Amino acid sequence: MVALVLLTGVGPFATDAYIAALPELRRSLHTSATMAQLTLTAFIIGVAAGQLLLGPVSDIRGRRGIVLVSTVSFALLSLLCAAAPTAGVLVLARLGQGIAAGTGVALGRAMVTDVWQGDRAAARFGSIASVTFLGPVLAPAVGGVILDHGTWRTVFLALTGLGAAMAVAALVGLPETLPAHRRHDGGPRAALARMAGLLRDRTVLTNLVVLCLAIAGFFTYIGGSAFVFQTAYRVDESRYTLIFATNAAGMAAAGLLFRVLVRRAGAGRLRAAGLAASTVATLVLLVVALVDRRAGGPLAVPWTLLAVVVAGMGLTLPASTALTQEAGRRSAGTTAALQGGLGFLAGALVTPLTGLLGYATLLPMASAMAVFFVAACAMLVLLARPGASFQALHSPGG
Structure with a gap:
């Protein structure tokens, strides 16, 4: 459950933690306010794309491998965000970071469904939701504390650490929940047909x-x-x-x-x-x-x-x-x-x-x-x- 909470709850932190730093980000990268806001938009688009693209793929390939790749990718892309030399690089890194975060959200839900049924599954969704709902409350506050002692780059370094913790939790706490005999056959066309x-x-x-x-x-x-x-x-x-x-x-x-x-x-x-x-x-x-x-x-x-x-x-x-x-x-x-x-x-x-x-x-x-x-x-x-x-x-x- 700790791993699942991290998987599904990372989105609000990665979205809201650095919003207060957008003006500073614009100045430090010598870019426009529009480009600074685009770093937020790119992440949101990535979250949606990650869910729509890799959720169906997991029905074919299984959950655990994709989860591990997505968590490691989130950590690495967060590090790239922290080191981004230009606004363009940051926007692309945020898009990839969003895809990785969205993958975790979709596959976390799928793994709950794989393991539990009925009201037992609903109880797990309630536990995950109660923690995730605190994200919009805690993320700006945590981001504000970080910004008091650092810059917008420090926020992304903190997200790198969160991504690493998420990867370790997934590696230790999440087994494969979709065995081979329950997986679907076919490629993208078959996935679209199932959708x-x-x-x-x-x-x-x-x-x-x-x-x-x-x-x-x-x-x-x-x-x-x-x-x-x-x-x-x-x-x-x-x-x-x-x-x-x-x-x-x-x-x-x-x-x-x-x-x-x-x-x-x-x-x-x-x-x-x-x-x-x-x-x-x-x-x-x-x-x-x-x-x-x-x-x-x-x-x-x-x-x-x-x-x-x-x-x-x-x-x-x-x-x-x-x-x-x-x-x-x-x-x-x-x-x-x-x-x-x-x-x-x-x-x-x-x-x-x-x-x-x-x-x-x-x-x-x-x-x-x-x-x-x-x-x-x-x-x-x-x-x-x-x-x-x-x-x-x-x-x-x-």
């Missing part, structure tokens, strides 16, 4: 759509809340950081609660509860936005409602991961690739939505969130209709 087959499976597809819609609502909050709070509610940066960190901590606590409750309640019921909490809180937030158009009311009201939305995601995300992986167990690596790639794409597409719709008031962000969460609930109802397959995890002990 298409999963997308034609009604249960897999509906679970994926529910997950992507919930992620879209969540990332609308992530991409827009800073602008809304700082513009409409006139909150300064330090206070917004407190708001965001508090909400993220609530999400991590909900992930731990999922770990405790999943064997009694079932992943399906916990997903329904989490999604219902997020949806109801979002609809109330929309009412608040309609009534208080000038944001003259107390800040505690939208803050509390958004905290409920985020905490609900602490139940929804690990439950959706477990349910989707179980539905696509026959090709666990490909299923993990679809979850990570499509979920990431959904989040990336909606992140700038509030900027496009406007952020002078709370209304545009609340409206977009409400649309996505209500649509996710509608898809969940569709999944529960008579005749839908994979009902096992919707009840305790499934």
